[in-house]
Amino acid sequence: xxxxxxxxxxxxxxxxxxxxxxxxxxxxxxxxxxxxxxxxxxxxxxxxxxxxxxxxxxxxxxxxxxxxxxxxxxxxxxxxxxxxxxxxxxxxxxxxxxxxxxxxxxxxxxxxxxxxxxxxxxxxxxxxxxxxxxxxxxxxxxxxxxxxxxxxxxxxxxxxxxxxxxxxxxxxxxxxxxxxxxxxxxxxxxxxxxxxxxxxxxxxxxxxxxxxxxxxxxxxxxxxxxxxxxxxxxxxxxxxxxxxxxxxxxxxxxxxxxxxxxxxxxxxxxxxxxxxxxxxxxxxxxxxxxxxxxxxxxxxxxxxxxxxxxxxxxxxxxxxxxxxxxxxxxxxxxxxxxxxxxxxxxxxxxxxxxxxxxxxxxxxxxxxxxxxxxxxxxxxxxxxxxx
Ligand code: EPS
Numbered sequence: 331x332x333x334x335x336x337x338x339x340x341x342x343x344x345x346x347x348x349x350x351x352x353x354x355x356x357x358x359x360x361x362x363x364x365x366x367x368x369x370x371x372x373x374x375x376x377x378x379x380x381x382x383x384x385x386x387x388x389x390x391x392x393x394x395x396x397x398x399x400x401x402x403x404x405x406x407x408x409x410x411x412x413x414x415x416x417x418x419x420x421x422x423x424x425x426x427x428x429x430x431x432x433x434x435x436x437x438x439x440x441x442x443x444x445x446x447x448x449x450x451x452x453x454x455x456x457x458x459x460x461x462x463x464x465x466x467x468x469x470x471x472x473x474x475x476x477x478x479x480x481x482x483x484x485x486x487x488x489x490x491x492x493x494x495x496x497x498x499x500x501x502x503x504x505x506x507x508x509x510x511x512x513x514x515x516x517x518x519x520x521x522x523x524x525x526x527x528x529x530x531x532x533x534x535x536x537x538x539x540x541x542x543x544x545x546x547x548x549x550x551x552x553x554x555x556x557x558x559x560x561x562x563x564x565x566x567x568x569x570x571x572x573x574x575x576x577x578x579x580x581x582x583x584x585x586x587x588x589x590x591x592x593x594x595x596x597x598x599x600x601x602x603x604x605x606x607x608x609x610x611x612x613x614x615x616x617x618x619x620x621x622x623x624x625x626x627x628x629x630x631x632x633x634x635x636x637x638x639x640x641x642x643x644x645x646x647x648x649x650x651x652x653x654x655x656x657x658x659x660x661x662x663x664x665x666x667x668x669x670x671x672x673x674x675x676x677x678x679x680x681x682x683x684x685x686x687x688x689x690x691x692x693x694x695x696x697x698x699x700x701x702x703x704x705x706x707x708x709x710x711x712x713x714x715x716x717x
Contacts, residue, residue, distance in 0.1 A: 331351055332348075332689075333346050333348045333349065334346065334347060335465060335472075337468065338464075339458075339460075340410055340459060341411060341459065343408060344405070344406045345403070346469075346472050347402070347403055348391070350692065351391065351399070352397065352399060352697060352700055352703055353699045356478070357388070357396065357478050358478060362471060362474040362478070365471070365473065366467065367384070368677045369384070369470045370674070371673065371674070372517065372670075372673025373670070374518075374671065375668050375670075375671060376667050378666060378668075379668075382408065385406070386404050386405065386474070387405045388404060389403040389405055399698055404468065404471045406468055406471055417429075430455075431455060433455045434452070434453070434654050434655050435653055435660060436454055436651055436654065437458075437643060437651065438643060438649045439649075440461065440643050443654075445458075462580070463580035463671065469681060469685075470677065470678055470681040473680070473684045473685045474681060477688075479688050480687065482700060482704075483691070483707060485551060485552070486552045487550075487680050487681075488506050488509045488513070489513065489547060489680040490509060490513045490548050490676065491529075491548075491673055492545070492548050494518060494529040494544075495529075495544070498525065499521065499525040500522045502522070506550060506552050509521065509550070517673070518533075519673040519676050536669050540646030541645060542644070542668070543672070544638070544641040544642075545670070546636055547676035548634065548635070548676070549633070549635050549676075549679045550634050551632060551633040552632045554632070555710070555711065556627070556629060556630035557710075558627065558628040559623070559627045559628060560627060561626050566626065567626025567627075568628065568686065568687075569621075569626055570626060571686050573585045575683065577637075578682070579678050579679065581643070582638065582640075583638050583639070587622070588618060588619045588622070588634050590621070593619075601619055602620070603615040603619055604616040612714065615629060615631050618634065621635060633683070635683055639671070642669075642670070642671060649661065694706075
């Protein structure tokens with residue numbers, strides 16, 4: 331399975347085509363739109379989210395509620411487009427830099443300057459329109475389709491915010507359904523009410539100062555069989571592929587699995603997960619410090635992956651930069667931005683990881699229809715059981 335996306339943040343729409351999605355998967359349209367709605371929520375978002383009400387239209391590959399095996403075409407329209415029809419027109423337009431909303435002042439932390447130099451663009455809008463995190467909307471829609479496939483095999487996806495700025499949650503081990511229920515009710519997607527209040531206060535304080543906040547988000551996927559991915563080749567290691575997907579999310583700077591970077595501080599005896607066996611459950615692990623991966627393959631334990639998001643780089647509190655026309659220093663002016671998008675980033679993380687897992691699932695059990703995949707899956711489970 332693969333997909334590509336197209337579209338600009340203030341253009342008419344975002345588009346994706348998914349190729350290789352199997353047939354006869356029931357698509358719950360409400361659930362796909364629910365994922366988009368989840369991404370729009372979260373304390374710390376700016377005015378743009380009041381303009382958008384994201385819903386996905388499926389324009390190919392699904393008929394009478396089920397996938398047909400044909401490429402799936404997804405579209406999410408930008409409501410804000412109506413304010414940008416002239417600026418974003420595909421035909422040449424007359425007018426000043428101001429009417430074209432030309433950008434000649436690269437913002438530190440964004441793709442603006444590097445993209446302008448690389449693509450030889452004198453209007454940095456041609457870079458920022460595509461590099462914008464608005465693109466994550468359509469990636470969430472793609473991930474939502476992957477979740478519909480995973481659901482057929484009882485695989486559940488959840489997420490939570492671990493840290494915003496200097497506030498970290500007090501971790502609680504919860505059954506996955508409870509984790510989903512509690513985080514869904516929290517404006518910052520946490521299970522810890524004390525941390526929630528502190529995070530909200532930290533976001534308010536950053537906003538007051540014209541500043542922004544980053545954080546750490548976690549995704550947990552339960553019900554994944556042993557053996558997705560492979561140790562035999564670097565680009566088949568599923569943890570490696572998930573890492574690539576996570577760091578590809580706009581503003582993400584790092585990734586870890588299980589105990590992650592903490593493994594550097596510990597001795598080996600307190601890092602690795604001991605192996606047990608019982609006749610009913612087969613091979614099990616006493617702990618899941620590896621976060622569900624050994625040798626680039628799933629262990630059968632839940633996948634636990636975290637990503638770190640840097641603070642949004644569009645700041646009201648201006649940072650110094652250089653005008654690309656005059657080469658003179660200036661401090662950037664900002665019209666609109668989010669203060670903190672960490673809760674939304676958690677939803678994005680869940681959906682991009684779900685896609686990678688579904689893709690690996692298709693590589694392992696691949697078939698053209700859900701029935702064929704189910705046969706392959708069940709026969710593999712038998713093999714594992716009798717091992
Ligand atoms: C973004 C800047 C803001 C965010 C946008 C991502 O948009 P605007 O420049 O229109 O105010 O609101 O996020 C979304 C629109 C979204 O749907 O998440 C950026 O520069 O990355």
